[in-house]
Amino acid sequence: DTVLTQSPALAVSPGERVSISCRASEGVNSYMHWYQQKPGQQPKLLIYKASNLASGVPARFSGSGSGTDFTLTIDPVEADDTATYFCQQSWNDPRTFGGGTKLELK
Amino acid sequence: QVKLLQSGAALVKPGASVKMSCKASGYTFTDYWVSWVKQSHGKSLEWIGEIYPNSGATNFNEKFKGKATLTVDKSTSTAYMELSRLTSEDSAIYYCTRTRWIPYYFDYWGQGVMVTVSS
Numbered sequence: 001d002t003v004l005t006q007s008p009a010l011a012v013s014p015g016e017r018v019s020i021s022c023r024a025s026e027g028v029n030s031y032m033h034w035y036q037q038k039p040g041q042q043p044k045l046l047i048y049k050a051s052n053l054a055s056g057v058p059a060r061f062s063g064s065g066s067g068t069d070f071t072l073t074i075d076p077v078e079a080d081d082t083a084t085y086f087c088q089q090s091w092n093d094p095r096t097f098g099g100g101t102k103l104e105l106k
Numbered sequence: 107q108v109k110l111l112q113s114g115a116a117l118v119k120p121g122a123s124v125k126m127s128c129k130a131s132g133y134t135f136t137d138y139w140v141s142w143v144k145q146s147h148g149k150s151l152e153w154i155g156e157i158y159p160n161s162g163a164t165n166f167n168e169k170f171k172g173k174a175t176l177t178v179d180k181s182t183s184t185a186y187m188e189l190s191r192l193t194s195e196d197s198a199i200y201y202c203t204r205t206r207w208i209p210y211y212f213d214y215w216g217q218g219v220m221v222t223v224s225s
Contacts, residue, residue: 033211042215049209090210094167097151
């Protein structure tokens with residue numbers, strides 16, 4: 001299976017820019033997607049196919065990358081962005097998720 | 107608006123089975139695949155499999171073949187997942203999702219069903 005590696009946690013101050021990385025163990029083309037999950041809630045789609053903003057998602061969120069290295073960027077970070085962020089690939093079978101990056105606000 | 111409403115939490119005994127539902131609204135149910143995702147320990151996510159309501163066609167993660175059975179009722183726009191021979195490893199939250207075909211991402215999620223396997 002394709003393993004997606006994310007750093008476990010990040011802490012930033014409101015107003016700053018943060019980049020969350022996701023590295024795939026093998027190439028996934030541009031078939032990488034990002035989700036936000038707040039405590040006690042279901043995940044929510046943020047970015048699909050590496051860089052496409054999902055409907056209703058603020059333009060503060062953006063995605064980039066291809067192949068094996070991908071980045072979700074939030075600029076500027078707001079207090080409401082406290083959540084865990086997951087990457088997910090759909091190029092290789094089975095579809096797999098990263099372990100998640102917990103974003104905390106200072 | 108698109109909604110996926112899942113059934114309530116379940117407490118089941120080891121070795122038993124559990125069947126959960128996912129009622130879709132706000133879109134044409136037969137036009138989109140429905141996937142199921144497992145979240146263990148409040149952290150990691152695993153794709154279980156998917157079903158195409160129009161035909162009943164399914165695809166599974168090899169890990170969940172024999173564990174999960176996916177069905178639909180087109181008349182009520184409801185998808186079902188049954189998990190069999192439950193063990194403590196099956197205790198988790200299970201989500202249904204609407205799948206956008208190619209490039210296969212999950213654009214809407216149900217609220218999740220917490221399954222606890224305990225004697």
